[in-house]
Amino acid sequence: MSSTRDIDALIDLMARLPGLGPRSARRAVLHLIRKRGLLLAPLARQMQLVADTARECLNCGNVGTADICDICSSEKRATGELCVVEDVADLWAMERSGVFRGRYHVLGGTLSALDAVGPEELRIPKLLDRVHAEGITEVILALNATVDGQTTTHYIADQLEGRVRITSLAQGVPIGGELDYLDDGTISAALRARKEL
């Protein structure tokens, strides 16, 4: 491909990132080489730093640079509300919205009979422990609105029934959404959950 082995090796590694193929990896590497002082060297250093320090929070499963993540260790977030999400990307999405002030619990996936994922493969036992240990008053199940996500929601709700308030995210028309572009399932969910004005 290019004229040197080291650059080819970098292209091969970059092509393993999600969303990049061989062609876009080549383009990215050429861009990095052109900006090797301003971008490539800082990126290499930052990657090494994160590779050395990143770990999963022992409590909630979020990624961070300490054994207990910033959210779990912040006293301000001990509101008694616990938001359960499938993975860290979902946690980050919730944090970007800036609305939730409690703590999180990252399951690391969903129950799936097909892929032989049971409660022990996820962080469900740890979730049940936390509800007791942290004095949780409300568990917000914010799993994806997929079949596996909803199965997992129901399983967890069963496990926690009677011990704590259990809620899930509202379903309906997204803000800015146009009816014409929404699927039938969303429209019927929004209609069933209609509200008085």
Added chain:
Amino acid sequence: MSSTRDIDALIDLMARLPGLGPRSARRAVLHLIRKRGLLLAPLARQMQLVADTARECLNCGNVGTADICDICSSEKRATGELCVVEDVADLWAMERSGVFRGRYHVLGGTLSALDAVGPEELRIPKLLDRVHAEGITEVILALNATVDGQTTTHYIADQLEGRVRITSLAQGVPIGGELDYLDDGTISAALRARKEL
């Protein structure tokens, strides 16, 4: 966004790569953190290596890890043919085809009155030197088929006229191309350059 500054800093740097935005950068960084042993650490090392060693070939402008690139220093490529391309990505594309056995000259762009790019901003003086110094017998102008690319082709052809054989890539229907999907310009170029079977 995420819970730690170091990870956010990595996301910001990744988002500056071509083809990645904030969302895909977050996805890539999460993937890297999950595979920090297998992918993130090797990628960081390889980037540092390339940042430390990558440079432009003093002769042709290709990127490599030596002052003179592998192609320029290979005696096997001293065929007397010199292929002129706009940038390194084009050189790499030519090399992938595996057909050209001569050497390259990377201009680093095209002439552009609008952007005030004249011959001195490109590697055109160096090209004229090389034609003399390296005993070049044929200059293949493989610039992109854009207006600026064709302007540059004509400028270089004028400069070299009478000193060396000057050719350019054939224009026509791409292999596997369907007429229905081709633009008018390509179809008329292909028709004008039609060949006896």
